Amino acid sequence: MKATIITQGRQFTVKEGDILKVNRYPATKAGDTVALDQVVFLGEGNDAKIGSPFVPGANVTAKILENKRGEKIRIFKHRRRKNYSRRRGHRQEISVIKIESING
Numbered sequence: 001m002k003a004t005i006i007t008q009g010r011q012f013t014v015k016e017g018d019i020l021k022v023n024r025y026p027a028t029k030a031g032d033t034v035a036l037d038q039v040v041f042l043g044e045g046n047d048a049k050i051g052s053p054f055v056p057g058a059n060v061t062a063k064i065l066e067n068k069r070g071e072k073i074r075i076f077k078h079r080r081r082k083n084y085s086r087r088r089g090h091r092q093e094i095s096v097i098k099i100e101s102i103n104g
Helices: none
Strands: 004-006 010-015 019-023 033-034 039-043 059-079 083-102
Touching: 010 019, 010 083, 019 059
Parallel strands: none
Antiparallel strands: 004 010, 004 039, 019 083, 033 059, 059 083
C-alpha cells in the first residue's frame, strides 16, 4: 500500500520499508518512533482514498534510524573589482527514517 504524507513541510509518497532523509525531528534520538498523521493520499487503484485535506483515521509510523548532519553547502558571494568576497557554509540537520507501517 502506498501513502502520500506531509512531514517537515514536504510531501513524500512512501510504502512500507522505504528509507527517507527529512529535516531533523526536534527532541528525538535514534530508535524512537514517530507517528505521521498528515496523510493526503492512501492506497492504490480502485481502493485509493483522497483526503480533503487529510484522510481521516489514517496514519503512518516511522522509526528514526539516525540523526546526522547533511553535506556542507558552500555559499560564496563576490563582486568583481570591488574587493568584496564573502564565504559561508551550511550543514542541515537531518533525520534518516524508515517507514514501518501504513494504517488507515
